[in-house]
Amino acid sequence: MFDSFDAIRDRLLNAPGPDEDARARAATRNATLTKPPGALGRLEDLALWYAGWRGDPRPRITAPQVLVFAGNHGVAARGVSAFPPDVTAQMVANFKAGGAAINQLVGLAGARLDVIALDLNRPTMDFTTGPAMAATDCLAAFGTGWQAVGHGADLLVTGEMGIGNTTSAAAIAHALYGGAASDWTGRGTGLDDDGLARKAQVVAEGLAANPDAARDPFAALRCLGGREIAAMAGAIARARCLRIPVLLDGFIATAAAAVLHEAVPGALDHAQAGHVSAEAAHGRLLDQLGLDPLLSLGLRLGEGTGAVLAIQVLKGALACHSGMATFAEAGVSGG
Amino acid sequence: MFDSFDAIRDRLLNAPGPDEDARARAATRNATLTKPPGALGRLEDLALWYAGWRGDPRPRITAPQVLVFAGNHGVAARGVSAFPPDVTAQMVANFKAGGAAINQLVGLAGARLDVIALDLNRPTMDFTTGPAMAATDCLAAFGTGWQAVGHGADLLVTGEMGIGNTTSAAAIAHALYGGAASDWTGRGTGLDDDGLARKAQVVAEGLAANPDAARDPFAALRCLGGREIAAMAGAIARARCLRIPVLLDGFIATAAAAVLHEAVPGALDHAQAGHVSAEAAHGRLLDQLGLDPLLSLGLRLGEGTGAVLAIQVLKGALACHSGMATFAEAGVSGG
Numbered sequence: 001m002f003d004s005f006d007a008i009r010d011r012l013l014n015a016p017g018p019d020e021d022a023r024a025r026a027a028t029r030n031a032t033l034t035k036p037p038g039a040l041g042r043l044e045d046l047a048l049w050y051a052g053w054r055g056d057p058r059p060r061i062t063a064p065q066v067l068v069f070a071g072n073h074g075v076a077a078r079g080v081s082a083f084p085p086d087v088t089a090q091m092v093a094n095f096k097a098g099g100a101a102i103n104q105l106v107g108l109a110g111a112r113l114d115v116i117a118l119d120l121n122r123p124t125m126d127f128t129t130g131p132a133m134a135a136t137d138c139l140a141a142f143g144t145g146w147q148a149v150g151h152g153a154d155l156l157v158t159g160e161m162g163i164g165n166t167t168s169a170a171a172i173a174h175a176l177y178g179g180a181a182s183d184w185t186g187r188g189t190g191l192d193d194d195g196l197a198r199k200a201q202v203v204a205e206g207l208a209a210n211p212d213a214a215r216d217p218f219a220a221l222r223c224l225g226g227r228e229i230a231a232m233a234g235a236i237a238r239a240r241c242l243r244i245p246v247l248l249d250g251f252i253a254t255a256a257a258a259v260l261h262e263a264v265p266g267a268l269d270h271a272q273a274g275h276v277s278a279e280a281a282h283g284r285l286l287d288q289l290g291l292d293p294l295l296s297l298g299l300r301l302g303e304g305t306g307a308v309l310a311i312q313v314l315k316g317a318l319a320c321h322s323g324m325a326t327f328a329e330a331g332v333s334g335g
Numbered sequence: 336m337f338d339s340f341d342a343i344r345d346r347l348l349n350a351p352g353p354d355e356d357a358r359a360r361a362a363t364r365n366a367t368l369t370k371p372p373g374a375l376g377r378l379e380d381l382a383l384w385y386a387g388w389r390g391d392p393r394p395r396i397t398a399p400q401v402l403v404f405a406g407n408h409g410v411a412a413r414g415v416s417a418f419p420p421d422v423t424a425q426m427v428a429n430f431k432a433g434g435a436a437i438n439q440l441v442g443l444a445g446a447r448l449d450v451i452a453l454d455l456n457r458p459t460m461d462f463t464t465g466p467a468m469a470a471t472d473c474l475a476a477f478g479t480g481w482q483a484v485g486h487g488a489d490l491l492v493t494g495e496m497g498i499g500n501t502t503s504a505a506a507i508a509h510a511l512y513g514g515a516a517s518d519w520t521g522r523g524t525g526l527d528d529d530g531l532a533r534k535a536q537v538v539a540e541g542l543a544a545n546p547d548a549a550r551d552p553f554a555a556l557r558c559l560g561g562r563e564i565a566a567m568a569g570a571i572a573r574a575r576c577l578r579i580p581v582l583l584d585g586f587i588a589t590a591a592a593a594v595l596h597e598a599v600p601g602a603l604d605h606a607q608a609g610h611v612s613a614e615a616a617h618g619r620l621l622d623q624l625g626l627d628p629l630l631s632l633g634l635r636l637g638e639g640t641g642a643v644l645a646i647q648v649l650k651g652a653l654a655c656h657s658g659m660a661t662f663a664e665a666g667v668s669g670g
Contacts, residue, residue, distance in 0.1 A: 034435055036636070041635065099659060099664065104655045297378060297629070332429060
């Protein structure tokens with residue numbers, strides 16, 4: 001798929017922007033709908049954003065796609081998670097059997113779910129001793145995500161499962177945005193105080209062992225990320241090229257997105273933050289990206305759950321925008 | 336229906352509480368589901384709250400009811416709205432024809448919508464010159480709301496339409512909670528600065544003209560409210576007696592609910608705040624009620640729109656709670 005990170009940069013630099021004419025026509029329609037101007041708040045902004053990216057002034061969401069990627073992390077051996085690494089594969093089986101939270105929310109949203117496990121029996125290297133992945137390995141995972149995006153999809157959510165991957169996301173965020181390792185480190189699935197201190201130490205060691213990571217966003221992805229994180233970056237990048245809007249999920253999905261954002265200006269113009277999670281660093285990361293989350297419900301599960309819940313908000317925005325009567329149609333004064 | 340406000344108080348004082356056994360069984364189930372403890376955040380709290388009120392440890396929402404009440408306000412003649420009073424009836428016609436925002440969101444939520452216009456050709460009295468309603472008139476409107484709640488409903492949202500009714504809601508809130516009139520007064524559907532100052536003055540005059548309103552919550556409803564506000568209070572009270580959970584909409588619906596809350600302790604135990612609106616006083620009012628809104632999207636439309644959008648969040652909570660596999664069922668370690 002890609003033989004270098006420069007090739008990815010080139011594709012993103014040449015990706016098309018939104019259809020400004022469709023957006024303008026959506027704005028004209030919005031101004032005629034039977035409500036006071038601006039009374040639907042954020043829903044109005046969402047409708048115009050979506051209309052522009054889809055090139056349709058009166059769109060609906062009919063084919064949302066949810067991609068859940070799973071990967072295992074060498075750094076999990078450092079005691080950075082409350083759960084053992086076996087849980088990654090067990091949860092993949094649970095996703096496939098329909099028993100996880102994401103399955104229930106996907107059903108409610110009328111979305112398509114694809115679950116893609118990436119070499120679970122071959123964890124990445126422990127990044128405190130060197131790069132987590134070779135370039136070819138990282139590019140292959142990125143390519144898997146890229147190719148998983150369905151061309152018929154009209155909305156994309158990427159989710160993930162991977163014991164240890166909040167540590168990986170924290171290390172990426174630390175590499176991209178500096179600060180202290182502890183600024184980006186949280187309790188994940190439920191670490192105690194000792195575990196949290198150990199995790200911050202591991203993040204700091206990761207950066208020390210991989211000095212390239214702080215200089216190049218794709219090096220941060222390769223040296224500190226995981227296959228599921230690279231695959232999410234690939235899927236989000238592909239959606240940008242296909243003008244498929246994206247709702248970002250939690251801290252880990254947002255770390256994948258941040259790599260693209262830092263690598264190529266405008267790479268996330270097609271994305272909104274579906275929610276802000278209970279992992280404190282997520283809000284900090286969204287601030288760096290200039291994204292205002294649609295939901296704030298204290299979720300910290302991953303899998304894509306928060307973003308899939310937010311699909312309903314976006315669907316509501318489009319139902320209003322595309323379904324409401326105009327002042328003239330309804331015979332209401334004041335339009 | 337009711338011949339006195341004391342009779343309403345008695346009914347609420349004798350209303351049943353939630354089923355603590357069902358709630359406890361729901362909590363037991365929640366602890367076994369395939370996710371880290373607490374990882375679904377607010378969704379877990381919502382599921383237990385709903386399970387308790389419905390007396391079902393593994394519930395679903397299948398019959399949500401949305402009641403939209405409309406009323407006209409004498410105080411609208413004081414220039415407190417950006418729209419003329421004719422718009423109330425025009426929007427009722429729009430609701431019935433399916434062209435309003437609420438119709439689109441009700442469709443998305445799979446809810447039933449009942450639109451009830453209350454004597455639109457007979458506005459309430461201008462409350463700056465005396466009580467908005469006679470007791471019989473207010474009790475009749477309350478009774479209309481009470482009787483509109485369907486016994487088969489498993490969730491209730493009340494919405495409203497009434498030109499001038501943020502002024503009425505502001506006056507009720509000012510009567511219940513004191514402060515300055517301007518603390519409770521906002522731009523509603525889009526007042527300019529002069530209109531906003533006039534509106535705060537009208538709210539202050541309303542309280543001065545109706546000293547009983549500050550002493551008794553039901554007097555606040557009668558003297559400063561409107562028929563649609565009384566009807567919402569009636570519907571929310573009836574839902575409390577039938578153990579039907581309620582999602583509150585915006586400032587005006589919350590003002591109706593606040594009357595019940597101040598009249599009888601625990602009268603809103605069955606209610607959650609669906610959202611917080613762009614009307615600044617709404618957040619202040621929710622704080623008084625100790626309610627944390629599910630959504631914050633800058634809506635300021637009324638009609639029930641914000642709360643109906645929040646139905647999706649509650650449905651998501653119940654889909655996860657009632658649909659997920661347990662650790663034992665899925666063979667996942669760590670449960």
